[in-house]
Amino acid sequence: MKWICSIALLATLGGCDLKVPLGDGSEGMCLDDFLAMVATDRSTLEETAAARGIATGELLDELIDGTLGIADVLFDCSASDALDALSEGTGGRFVQVDSVDDLVSTLMNVTEEQQSLTQDIAFLVDATGSMSNDIDGVRVRLDEVLGALEPDEDRVTIAWYRDRHVDSPWYRRNSRGLIAPNAKQLESFLANIDPKGGGDLPESLYDGAMKVLAEVDWDSERRVLVIMTDAGPTDRDTHSLDDVVRLAGDHGVSIVAIMVGL
Secondary structure, three states: OEEEOOHHHHHHOOOOOEEEOOOOOEOOEEHHHHHHHOOOOHHHHHHHHHHHOOOHHHHHHHHHHOOOOOEOOEEOHHHHHHHHHHHHHOOOEEEEEOOHHHHHHHHHHHHHOOOOOOEEEEEEEEOOHHHHHHHHHHHHOHHHHHOOOOOOOOEEEEEEEOOOOOOOOOEEEOOOOOEOOOOHHHHHHHHOOOOOOOOOOOEOHHHHHHHHHHHOOOOOOEEEEEEEEOOOEOOOOOOOHHHHHHHHHHHOOEEEEEEEOO
């Protein structure tokens, strides 16, 4: 028997006293399957979070903490199609990672590829509360992520985004734009990201990607936008998947979309 904290109990009692029999768990589970197992759904999760005045991701963390290992990691599988389409439409790739170590390794693979070419690489980070551990992990190992790049030729910029409909500010990018990968401003900018907010689960993915693509002075032989997120795009964004793919194509940019576990 394993303890499960239902959404109703979290909303009313702030505690858990419900037991149900479960298996040993799995390495990963889709968020919607997890919510069904604890007798709730996205709408109830979002409504309960709003009633308590907290972000949906914060309530989800409480729910996960109360379930004692139903799954080692959760993925918002509903976001996979959008992230995969962004990558496929721009000649990039979609990667799903289930740990901070896997995230850092994936980022290192991106920066270590095609070292014979000059590179412009923009990192776009989901800066909502559920991404805190992932951002911390990249922050600590930023030197490893950028170590393969050539300071005299390659350029890097970092931006973050949240949900533009509930968060202010919802987007920021390092003020000097594309700069040398060993520039201290990159480390400082990443260190100052404060993961919070987000409202409901989807975030302003498309609008954030459009801002980076439009703002960056793309000029190198290889041009990559790396997106790190655990959520899909909100349907309230100003821009669409087609808009992002079109603008990326105009600038010759490929998108590497990385989905991390919740």
